[in-house]
Amino acid sequence: MLEGKAIVGETDMLQTVQQDALHLAAKALDLFDVTESTEIARFIKKDFDKTHGPGWQCIVGTDFGSFVTHCHGCFIYFGIGSLSIMLFRGVVNQADEAKFPILETVNA
Template structure:
């Protein structure tokens, strides 16, 4: 169970949604190799779309930066080992209202 090794960096999700994000990430890592970022992201995104409605976005990798606008209560960034996962539900609003910037340093394996 890889989700037990997760470290949450930032989130504004309810605890139950955080647990679902970690559970789905663990499920993805059980099914796919850690190098298969696209399939891991696809599984997490599809599970959140199914459970919480459409509009979820998922980014998985070892070295990325981003700036996203997200719905309040729909953002989590966490790591499992050397893999970083960003999951959020998009929103239409000004950057001042809901923008969220995450800059990550390269993760050493």
């Protein structure tokens, strides 16, 4: 794992879900080299899909811009060392829109 602590830049997640994201990122960095950003993103996304339901998206890198729409309570952007990680849940289908009617847009 990279030395240092994760620094959360922006989030609207519950504290427990934030901790899941940070723990998973640390675990991914134990398994993959920091240059394997796609593998890190895949690992985090698949675990969140399994534990928190489908529709999660994960972006990992050292330099990226974004403008995304996400379900309320389902967004975190944080850094660990030189890597930035954005994890959010979008709407999966119309049935999910009924469950998660409030969407927010974030420019991170």
